[in-house]
Amino acid sequence: MIKAVLFDKDGVLMDSEAEYERRRQIFFSERGIDASGFPDFYGSNNDVIWRTVEPNDAERRARLAVEFVERFKDEPMIYADYVYPAVRSTLEALRARGILTALASSSPRKFIDRFLDETGLTELFDYTVSGEECENHKPAPDVYLRAMEALGVHPDEVLVVEDSPLGIAAGRAAGAFVLAPSVPSAPGVDQSEADARIVDISGVLNYLDR
Template sequence: MIKAVVFDKDGVLLDSEAEYDRRRKVFFAEQGIDDSAFPDFYGSNNDEIWRTVEPVDEARRAELFENFIQRFKNEPMVYADYIYPEAEPALRAIRKAGYMTALASSSPHAYIDKFLAAAAFDALFDYVVSGEECARHKPFPDVYLNAFSALGVEPGEVIVVEDSPKGIAAAKAAGAYVIARKVPSFPDIDQTLADERITTLEGVLPRVLAL
């Protein structure tokens, strides 16, 4: 019996990954950093990204990250511009049907809080957790196991809504049923590990409301 639906943030509730990618590319170009050999950072956490940029020199890595933050200090993410219009109605319908909801994201908690404030989604989640609060990031299952424990549910009692290959792998490793939301700005992203795919968050509703 499903008792909870747990959501990732970027790509699932808002189409923000393209903007993150744009900002990194702007910064790399301004710093003279050749990013041509960098992997796809979709769904990655800050530690993984900046270790790729500077794998050896920790002080230089920290300096680059701080410079990146300062570069866009006066251009904050306007999260409201990227939120999927169906996100709030879908969340409200799921909760009205009696399911618990949680947010489990790789983003730093400060970014999650800014998103929740911008979207006015604070009351729509029973629990919120950042990957930075866990020992290991996605694709390890830690952030999802944390959420399941906080909600008091078993993995088999949870549906996870994800988008990135790392996030899907993390949710599957945690033992959950995984629904992948297709991302308009990254239509070719590999979601083959998911149990099913949907075009919008409204696609979650038939599954949970039929249970």
């Protein structure tokens, strides 16, 4: 019987990955960085991204990360504009059925908190955890294992909702059943390792009795 549902943020609760990629490409172009050999950064955390961009010079890597934030400081994402329509109703339905919920994201804590504050979803999550609060990032299972421990549930009592290959791998490594919602802005994302695919996150309501 499912007792908890754990959600990723980007690509699951909000359609933000395409906007992140647009901003990265603008920044790379303005800095003269050849991105042609970079892997697909979909679902990657900032540490992985900047280590890929600058694998050798730690000082330059840190500087680029700061410059990226500075470049877009006057163009903050309005998170409420990117939230999927089914998010609030799904979270409310889970709460009504006594299902625990957690937000487990690779995003820095400050962005998780801002997302929850701007969207008014704070009260609909029983627990939140950031990848920066864990030893290992996705695809390691750390964020999901920490959420399970905090909620007092076992992996076989949990659904994980993830969109990216890295996140799906993390959920599977944590021992949970992983659902992958479609991503309209990235229809080609590889979700083949998920246990099941759903149209949007409201689909989790069909898996609570498994």
